[in-house]
Every structure is written in structure tokens, then in C-alpha cells.
Amino acid sequence: MNQTDIQHLSNDATPRVPSSTRIAIISANWHDDIVHQARDSATRRLIELGANVANVQNVELPGAFEIPLMAKKLAESGQFDAVIACALIVNGGIYRHEFVTTAVIDGLMRVQLDTGVPVFSVALTPLNFHDHDDHHEYFFNHFLKKGEEAANACAHTLAQHAQVAQLLAPQAA
Template sequence: MNQPLSAAFTHSLAQPSYRIALVSASWHPDIVSHATEAAISELAQLAPGSEVAQFEVPGAFEIPLHTKRLADSGRFDAIIAFGLVVNGGIYRHEFVTTAVIEGLMRVQLDSDVPVFSAVLTPRDFHEHDEHQAFFRSHFVKKGREVAQACLATLHSLARLPVAIAA
């Protein structure tokens, strides 16, 4: 996800439209919203006409269940999750992060709906202006990257042969 899409590939992605759900944790909305807004902007630019639905959940731990319900609804081609899990000094963040990422992967594999994560866990986060400014900027970058990865994956999956049930 660190490399921008090539101009030719980006152009080919602009044709289809998709139904994409965005699920955002409400903790640290001043930072997480930057990723969500950047993803919406990138999706609008690369896949105009796509439908983007936004959902907010209390925290990152709630993201996998909401993602599962959205995937099971059959209404979405892909789902992108957004959140910021910080180290509060009691190591709970490691358990939350692991549960969220494993939950998202399980939803993706069980539902066959691609699920993407912009749920980030910085090693060191402090609630001072310098860190908040850095992470706001970083989340803009990650929002764009996850939108690009989402569209590239949808494009790639559309080109795969459909499996024939025996």
C-alpha cells in the first residue's frame, strides 16, 4: 500500500462503481476522521459514481461485529475499517489490536467480501499538539492508501475466474 497506483491502472479503476462501507471508531475522532475523509475523497476521484456509506462505532473493538453484519447484508462490495488504538500504559492495546485485525480477516474470509484496515496502533502516542498533528497528517496518507488498496483489490478480484461449485 505504500506505492501510489500507476496512472494507467488508476485510469482503469475509474470506470467501475462500487458499494463501499466505511466503519469508523469514535475514539480520537479528531485524528480518525482525517483517514475517513481522505478515503472518501480518494474513492470519489478514482471510482466516481461509487456509493459510500459511513458507519460509526464506539471503539475499535466493536468494528469486527459491525463489519460482519455489513458483509452479511450483501449490500457492499468492500468494507474499510478506521480506528486509532493507543497504548494507555496497561498493554490492553495489544489485545484490542490483535482482536480487531483477526476479526476483520475472519469476516473477509468467511463472507468473501474484501475488508481493509486503517485501524492503526502507534507504538508511542501522546496527547500533545506535535503528536496529534503528526497523526492527523499520517491518517490522511493512510486513508488514501487504504482507498487505493480497496479499489485495486476489487479490480483484481473482478478479473479472477469464478469458481465453479462441484
């Protein structure tokens, strides 16, 4: 097989999401007013792309650190085609945010490699986030954009996985 056997999907043409596709969106409740912007915009975009609203499941957790384990449980269940994780991990003046960020991102990567279920991250760590009006407004709007981007990436990835599955399927004699 060579690379020309796999079609390249353009960023300009986001593929449709089959209505039967099941997607879990996990969100952390720290700064939920901001984080839910990503969750809600991802959901809206997935529905625009053809997903059935009943097949997009939202799961809320206390914080970002808990997300990888839940992503693993959802992915291993066989009930979801993809998982999207949303969190705002802030620098509270201690280095813990770096540990949490690394643990979450590494954990999400491990989930998708171990299960074969695509996992998308909108777990963002802004540099020196301060909970005042300017930062709040910026990240409130930024998470809207990032949720939509995650939904688009999800649609592209699922379409590409479907193409590869067809390419790798045994040919009928």
C-alpha cells in the same frame, strides 16, 4: 490455470472504481479528529477513482473493538462490495491496546475470509502515542495518507477480484 492468466495490476495505475460499487467505511470515535482524517481521505479518493458518493456509506462506532462485528454485518448483508475500517488504538499505559489491536485485526481478517467481501484496515496502533500537539499533528496527517492508501488498495483489490471472477466464470459453449 497458470499465473500468467491473471494480469498484474501496477501500483502506478490505480484502477477506476465503478460508480455502482458500494463501500462501507467504519470509523471508531476514539480520537475521531484523527480517525476521521482516514475516513474522509478514503472517501475523497474513492470518489476521485469513480465511486458514486451515494454508494460510500459511513458508519461510526464508539471504539475499535466494535468494528469487526459491524464489518461482519455489513459484509454479510450483500449490500457492500468492500469494507474499510478506521481506528486509532492507543497505548494508554496498560497492555489492553495489544489485546484490542489483535482482536480487531484478527476479526477483520475473519470477516473477509468468512464472507468473501474484501476488508481493509486503517486500524493503527502507534507506539507510545501521547495526546500532545506533536503526536496529534503527525497522526492527523498520517491518517490522511493511510485513508488514501486504503482507497487505492480497495480499488486494486476489487479490480483484481473482478478479473478473477471473469477468469473463473464458466465459458459459454
